[in-house]
Amino acid sequence: MTPLIAGNWKMNLGSSEAAQLAGDLAAGLLKTDPAAEYLVCPPFPYLGLVADILKETPVMIGAQDCSVCENGAHTGDVSAAMLADMGCSYVIVGHSERRTDHGETDEIVRQKAAKAQAHGLVPIICVGETESQREAGQAEKVVGAQLEGSIPETAQAGNFVIAYEPVWAIGTGKTATPEDAEAMHAFIRDNLALRMPVSERIGILYGGSMKPDNAEALLCMPNINGGLIGGASLTAESFLEIGRAIS
Ligand code: PGA
Numbered sequence: 001m002t003p004l005i006a007g008n009w010k011m012n013l014g015s016s017e018a019a020q021l022a023g024d025l026a027a028g029l030l031k032t033d034p035a036a037e038y039l040v041c042p043p044f045p046y047l048g049l050v051a052d053i054l055k056e057t058p059v060m061i062g063a064q065d066c067s068v069c070e071n072g073a074h075t076g077d078v079s080a081a082m083l084a085d086m087g088c089s090y091v092i093v094g095h096s097e098r099r100t101d102h103g104e105t106d107e108i109v110r111q112k113a114a115k116a117q118a119h120g121l122v123p124i125i126c127v128g129e130t131e132s133q134r135e136a137g138q139a140e141k142v143v144g145a146q147l148e149g150s151i152p153e154t155a156q157a158g159n160f161v162i163a164y165e166p167v168w169a170i171g172t173g174k175t176a177t178p179e180d181a182e183a184m185h186a187f188i189r190d191n192l193a194l195r196m197p198v199s200e201r202i203g204i205l206y207g208g209s210m211k212p213d214n215a216e217a218l219l220c221m222p223n224i225n226g227g228l229i230g231g232a233s234l235t236a237e238s239f240l241e242i243g244r245a246i247s
Contacts, residue, residue, distance in 0.1 A: 003219060004161065004203055004226035005243040006039040006124065007233025008092060009062060022053040024236035029058060036226065036243040038073040039090055040233065045080055051087040062090030062124070065098060068111040080112075080119040091116045092228070094126045094150055096167045106149025114152035117159055124161045124205065124228065125150050127188075131168035139166075140187050147191050157201040162188055163228040169208025171230060178217040178224075181206050183224035212238050215245035 004152065022040065026082065029038065035195030042050045042063040051061050067077035083091055093116065094109030113123035127146040129139040143164070164184055166176050176184070185204045193199035206218050218224055219242075232238040 001201060001203060001225055002113055003036040003243075003246050004039060004205060005036045005246075006062070006090070006092075006205060006226065006228045007041060008095070008207075008240055009040065009042045009094050009233060010064070010097070010230055011043055011091055013043070013046070015046055015049060018042055019049055019053060021048045021234070021236060022059070025059050025239065026054060028236050028240045029166040032240075032244070034058065034121075034243060035146070035246045038243060039092070041092055047083070047086045047088065060089045061086075062088050062092065062121075062217070064095065066091045066093065066112055066116055066121070068108060068115060070115070076222065080115045080121055083116075084121055085120045088121060090122045090124055092124045092126060092163070094130055094146075096126060096165060096170060106146055107188050109150040110152050112146070113150065113160060114154055114204050117152065117154050122159060122161060126163045126165050126207070128165040128167050128170075128208070131166075134166065134168065136181075139184065143184065143188065144191055144221040147188065151195075155209055156196055161203040161205060161237070162192075163207050164188060165207035165228060167208075169210070171228040173209050174207045175211075175214050175218070176206070178221055182221040182223055189223050210242060212241040212245065215242040219246050 039060045041064050063083045066080040093112040098104045116123040127143050129142040133142045203225040205226045205228045206224050209228050210227045211232045
């Protein structure tokens, strides 16, 4: 499986910075023969701009969220159909910041993932425990329950991706050790194997303070198939360097 290096730009950058970053990524990738697939998830208002810049390049675009609804009177929401129309191929659903800031439950995440799939998008379904849950020895139980509740019935190998993002590692500079991350990824794969065939073909990304200096140790683990990268995706240099850690 080709590793996926996904950038989650969150609510950062202005339009000129977003354009610059997209251009720098395209230029940087021209110089190498990438061993990974690259994806960037800009804020909604810049999707069109970034999609235009990356059109003829190997860098794919995705969004950071989508609506559970098809269309209609849902002020402020953005539908999966609109994202597909803008050229997105992926959408992040259930990021811990959305679970916390917007009270998104596993059931909402499941509906969003199903809606994304219905429009040909690959949902990146995020799961991960908090620090206190890990300290209490509940990490696997919490992640297992999130998988159970957040993965739609329509899921099969190839039409969704999981991102394991321990909440305590997101934006904090603390990273799970490669061994701890690998143990959770193996747990996730075993869990998926119980519900669908060819679980070895399901991408499981690690997210949480992945940086150029820790990427190699994480990405060489057998069950870590790429990264979901926040802070380090905001400069082309660090984002591409993470991808280069793969070969
Ligand atoms: P971080 O964010 O790399 O800044 O920790 C990762 C994420 O939240 O997807």
